[in-house]
Amino acid sequence: MKKYIIAIFTFIIIFCCVNVVYANQIGVEINGSVVSFTDEVPFIDRNNRVLVPLRTVVDAMGIDVIWNEEAYQVALSKKYQKEYKIAIYDDLEKEKKYITYCQVTFSLGSKSYWTDMEYLIDNGVTEKGQWYGRMNTIPILKKDKVYVPITYIAEEFGYTVNWNEKTNTVEINDKNDVSIIHKLKEIQNNPFLEEIKKNIEVYCSCVLEMFCADVEWKEHYFAVYESEKAYDNGSGLPAVLYAFDSEMPKGSYFEDPTKCDYYKVNNFKTNNDVRQYLKKYLSDSVIENWFDNDFLEYNGNLYMRRGARGYGALICEAHSMKFAGEKYGKYYVTVDFLLFDELEYTVTLEFENIDGNWILTKEYK
Numbered sequence: 001m002k003k004y005i006i007a008i009f010t011f012i013i014i015f016c017c018v019n020v021v022y023a024n025q026i027g028v029e030i031n032g033s034v035v036s037f038t039d040e041v042p043f044i045d046r047n048n049r050v051l052v053p054l055r056t057v058v059d060a061m062g063i064d065v066i067w068n069e070e071a072y073q074v075a076l077s078k079k080y081q082k083e084y085k086i087a088i089y090d091d092l093e094k095e096k097k098y099i100t101y102c103q104v105t106f107s108l109g110s111k112s113y114w115t116d117m118e119y120l121i122d123n124g125v126t127e128k129g130q131w132y133g134r135m136n137t138i139p140i141l142k143k144d145k146v147y148v149p150i151t152y153i154a155e156e157f158g159y160t161v162n163w164n165e166k167t168n169t170v171e172i173n174d175k176n177d178v179s180i181i182h183k184l185k186e187i188q189n190n191p192f193l194e195e196i197k198k199n200i201e202v203y204c205s206c207v208l209e210m211f212c213a214d215v216e217w218k219e220h221y222f223a224v225y226e227s228e229k230a231y232d233n234g235s236g237l238p239a240v241l242y243a244f245d246s247e248m249p250k251g252s253y254f255e256d257p258t259k260c261d262y263y264k265v266n267n268f269k270t271n272n273d274v275r276q277y278l279k280k281y282l283s284d285s286v287i288e289n290w291f292d293n294d295f296l297e298y299n300g301n302l303y304m305r306r307g308a309r310g311y312g313a314l315i316c317e318a319h320s321m322k323f324a325g326e327k328y329g330k331y332y333v334t335v336d337f338l339l340f341d342e343l344e345y346t347v348t349l350e351f352e353n354i355d356g357n358w359i360l361t362k363e364y365k
Contacts, residue, residue: 027169028052028150030060040145042170047137050163050170051147054139061172063157067146070214071201074139074146077103078157097121099180104156105319108146109312111135111341114319115156117184129184132319134341155180190323192331196351199360200318200335202281203349206290207316207337211274213295214267215304220244221262224253234258241298260307268302271295283361314339316347324348330361 026042028035040053058065058076066075080099097119106113115131133156139148151161154172158180162171205212223238225231230239231254240249241262248255268274271293278287296303320336331351337344350362 025168026050027167028057028172029169030057030172031175032173033060035060040143042150043147045137045140045149049135049137049149049151051137051140052150052170054146054148057148057150058153061154061157061159072108072141073105074108074148075103075105076153076157077101097127097184099158100126102157104153106139106148108139108141110315111138112317112338113152113156115182116187117182119184128187128189129182130187130319131182131184188323193321193323193333196331196333196358196360199281199351199358200316200321200333200349202278203286203335203360204316204318206278206282206287207314209290209294209311210304211291211294212267212277213265213274213302213304216264216266219264220306221264221303222248222259223256223262224249225256226253228254230254231256234260238296238298241303258307260305262296262298262303262305265295265302265304268295269300270297270302273302280357281360283359286360286363289363314344315341320346329353331358 026044028037028042035057037053037056040056042050042052045051054074055065061078063076063078066077067073068075079101098121099117099119101118103116104113105116111134113133113135115133117129117131118126119129120126133152135149135152137149139146141147150170150172154161157174159172159174162173163169164171202212221241221243224240224242225236226239230236234256238256239253242249244261268277271291274295275287275291278291294305296305315338317336317338320334322334324332324334326332329352332348333351334346334348336346345365348364349360350364351358352361353359
């Protein structure tokens with residue numbers, strides 16, 4: 001297994017308890033109308049940001065939601081009439097650009113997000129642009145509900161956001177002219193990027209040490225071993241896996257001192273199954289670089305291990321993918337690697353068409 005720097009925020013944070021600061025009940029108003037909450041209520045997190053239940057609030061804003069459970073990503077989108085008041089300015093001295101479509105995509109547990117826009121320029125030409133942003137807090141999953149930092153989401157869709165300290169209310173309004181000042185970069189429309197989209201998704205999953213596993217996150221297990229020798233510093237085969245909400249098995253077992261968590265994998269039974277799946281998209285050398293039989297094979301099932309190792313500290317940012325060129329029948333793209341959501345380095349990936357399928361064959365730092 002790859003050993004990354006121990007992280008304060010790990011990938012598993014989105015499935016665990018998050019410390020929050022509860023004040024008096026927080027209200028939300030959209031264009032003067034009070035949003036009604038039931039058992040899901042807004043709260044202030046440790047970064048002093050108001051997080052709100054996603055579905056309740058965006059429905060009231062007329063925003064569509066697409067939830068990608070496999071990637072734990074949320075895409076929010078909204079269409080606008082061409083005469084909509086909100087305008088984007090790349091440069092205040094140039095022509096206005098009026099929004100016709102906006103989509104904001106973010107991942108749970110990540111401060112990074114992307115905004116894709118279509119806009120109409122004064123001269124009648126429709127163009128596309130993309131904006132990369134970073135928040136000072138993270139969206140989370142809490143009791144099976146997605147909570148988002150409302151300020152960032154609302155402002156990306158052209159709303160003004162005001163905090164009424166007297167009433168503990170977030171006031172959201174889009175009745176006024178609003179200028180969204182972004183340095184929009186042109187979106188690459190190279191058809192090759194669409195062809196290798198799945199390869200990149202698989203590659204990103206490997207960087208996260210998920211390896212495309214469909215994981216049963218709601219149930220996890222602990223391990224005990226026949227002896228400390230059998231434990232072998234965590235590399236041995238457990239004698240028993242037992243549910244986290246049950247008692248440790250009786251007997252003279254050695255308990256895993258790290259309390260590593262194990263989660264059942266639904267779509268693979270062996271590590272070889274994982275390798276065979278990855279081979280559809282990645283070469284053997286790329287697989288060897290990332291996958292080293294990372295999952296536990298136990299009683300005919302496969303289990304993902306999760307401990308205090310900093311999962312998710314290093315990520316491959318799929319949205320950063322850019323076409324870099326073609327040479328001798330091989331195609332090249334670049335992608336950014338982020339550490340704690342800050343740019344760490346950029347990698348060039350080589351693709352080759354083998355038997356009619358694109359395979360990611362090499363990585364160049």
